[in-house]
Amino acid sequence: QVQLVESGGGLVQAGGSLRLSCVASKRTFSDYRDYGMGWFRQVPGKEREFVAAIWWRGGSTVYADSVKGRFTISRDSARNTLYLQMNSLKPEDTARYFCATGPIMTRNNNNYNYWGQGTQVTVSS
Secondary structure (H helix, E strand, C coil): CCCEEEECCEEEECCCCEEEEEEECCCCCCCCCCCEEEEEEECCCCCCEEEEEEECCCCCEEECCCCCCCEEEEEECCCCEEEEEECCCCHHHCEEEEEEEECCCCCCHHHCCEECCCEEEEEEC
């Protein structure tokens, strides 16, 4: 069973930055040519929202329009760790952020098989 553990959340003022990390307990889908990892976020009472995703080996990325130019997804293969650098944070970025992994890189959360427990990000105005 793969475990994903997020960290790095917290309280920050608008305009500030945070970097989220997601450590995987083991390499997932290692037999696949490539696989995807993504960040999603959720506010209570709302659906989980796509933020960013990356092909683990190839490195191609995709972002939600709402975060494009402000957030950067990256990975460190040696550490088996996924990152989300968040700059110019806005109050509307406040949510619980989850990392996930699946056989493809996609915006669709239904295509991700494993999820972390999430880390809370709160942006004050």
